[in-house]
Amino acid sequence: MRVLVTGGAGYIGSHTLVELLGQAHAVCVMDSYANSSPVVLDRVRMLTNGTVTAVEGDVRHDDTLRRVMADFRPEVVIHFAGLKAVGDSMSDPLGYYDVNVNGTLALLRAMDVAGCRRIIFSSSATVYGEPVYLPYDEAHPLNPTSVYGRTKMIAEHILTDWAAANGGSAVLLRYFNPVGAHASATLGEDPADVPNNLMPYIAQVAVGQRSHVNVFGDDYDTPDGTGLRDYIHVVDLARAHVAAVDYATQRKGARPFNIGTGQPYSVQQMVEAFRKASGHPIPTVIAPRRAGDIAAMQADSTRAHAELGWRATHTLDDMAASTWAWQSGNPAGFRTPGR
Ligand code: NAD
Ligand code: UD1
Numbered sequence: 508m509r510v511l512v513t514g515g516a517g518y519i520g521s522h523t524l525v526e527l528l529g530q531a532h533a534v535c536v537m538d539s540y541a542n543s544s545p546v547v548l549d550r551v552r553m554l555t556n557g558t559v560t561a562v563e564g565d566v567r568h569d570d571t572l573r574r575v576m577a578d579f580r581p582e583v584v585i586h587f588a589g590l591k592a593v594g595d596s597m598s599d600p601l602g603y604y605d606v607n608v609n610g611t612l613a614l615l616r617a618m619d620v621a622g623c624r625r626i627i628f629s630s631s632a633t634v635y636g637e638p639v640y641l642p643y644d645e646a647h648p649l650n651p652t653s654v655y656g657r658t659k660m661i662a663e664h665i666l667t668d669w670a671a672a673n674g675g676s677a678v679l680l681r682y683f684n685p686v687g688a689h690a691s692a693t694l695g696e697d698p699a700d701v702p703n704n705l706m707p708y709i710a711q712v713a714v715g716q717r718s719h720v721n722v723f724g725d726d727y728d729t730p731d732g733t734g735l736r737d738y739i740h741v742v743d744l745a746r747a748h749v750a751a752v753d754y755a756t757q758r759k760g761a762r763p764f765n766i767g768t769g770q771p772y773s774v775q776q777m778v779e780a781f782r783k784a785s786g787h788p789i790p791t792v793i794a795p796r797r798a799g800d801i802a803a804m805q806a807d808s809t810r811a812h813a814e815l816g817w818r819a820t821h822t823l824d825d826m827a828a829s830t831w832a833w834q835s836g837n838p839a840g841f842r843t844p845g846r
Contacts, residue, residue: 520536608662634659670760681806692832713831
């Protein structure tokens with residue numbers, strides 16, 4: 508299949524390219540490099556010995572999109588390009604609606620012109636909001652509490668209406684908490700700023716770039732009082748996209764899928780796993796709860812297993828060990844000299 512990957516130079520996109528190339532798909536990346544760099548694609552080429560066509564461009568720009576569609580003629584699009592920082596989305600709502608919603612609209616318009624009727628979309632578990640019950644299944648009500656979450660929910664609605672109107676296929680992948688890195692330690696998460704998320708923060712403490720991990724609350728109604736999340740290894744997540752590409756060729760309509768392991772871990776358990784993987788102490792300080800956080804979330808991924816034939820295989824130790832190998836081998840991320 509010819510697969511157009513928007514945002515393919517990003518954290519999840521780059522790992523997905525490796526899995527797509529491993530299954531002999533042809534890939535073309537369109538990325539503005541707003542949160543990544545072309546170096547990432549060089550690493551993917553090195554790792555896979557594969558061809559990665561790349562076009563620098565913004566997913567909101569109709570002209571670039573039409574040119575890419577005409578030149579590459581994708582049979583499927585995987586749409587990763589977007590903004591993802593919850594805090595920024597609250598201070599810059601219009602910027603977030605523009606990239607995440609208008610970007611999706613522009614992409615669908617260009618797909619319509621090109622006659623491409625299959626799309627895999629990066630959604631998020633954050634569309635569910637405060638749990639009414641756990642684990643979340645796909646029928647759980649959607650009630651996102653941030654602008655970021657609302658951009659994802661609105662994009663899901665748009666994709667659902669688009670698929671219904673034209674017989675297209677839209678696979679809505681609701682990721683839980685992606686962590687980890689490629690086993691080669693050549694690809695991984697490379698936050699531009701102070702990490703917002705737990706795992707990259709722990710990794711920076713382990714290599715000595717930060718002094719300690721702030722544990723945001725130890726008085727939640729959870730076994731050790733710290734927040735519980737369903738962490739999913741990025742390579743498992745990447746493989747869910749390959750399964751979704753196959754699914755989209757066989758099914759019409761829009762369908763959401765939870766992509767998680769179903770096994771939640773606490774903040775303390777994540778720190779402990781990282782201590783074990785790195786052999787470093789990783790000091791922690793108990794800090795106040797972070798505004799907007801929920802105590803626990805957990806996926807029911809039965810549907811993804813039944814219909815996509817997908818299931819996570821990596822363990823917590825794999826998540827910690829691969830993150831450690833990436834971070835210690837690339838302390839300055841993709842800017843590490845000599846790598
Ligand atoms: P990322 O920032 O590493 O990757 C996003 C890529 O999109 C980057 O390469 C960036 O340069 C590119 N991009 C941003 N704006 C663009 C634009 N206007 N036009 C073209 N390219 C643009 O993020 P990621 O973690 O790989 O996330 C990928 C997708 O998955 C995003 O849509 C994100 O919202 C979603 N998601 C991520 C997480 C997570 O925790 N990482 C969880 C749930 C959903
Ligand atoms: C965050 C986003 C969510 C996004 C998800 C996936 C918020 C409110 N939500 O979710 O939209 O889909 O990332 O990447 O930002 N923690 C600490 N110390 C830290 C960082 C985090 O204790 O320095 C705790 C948090 O309180 C939470 C857990 O670690 O209990 C995980 O946090 P994080 O990695 O930020 O993910 P989420 O909050 O689940």
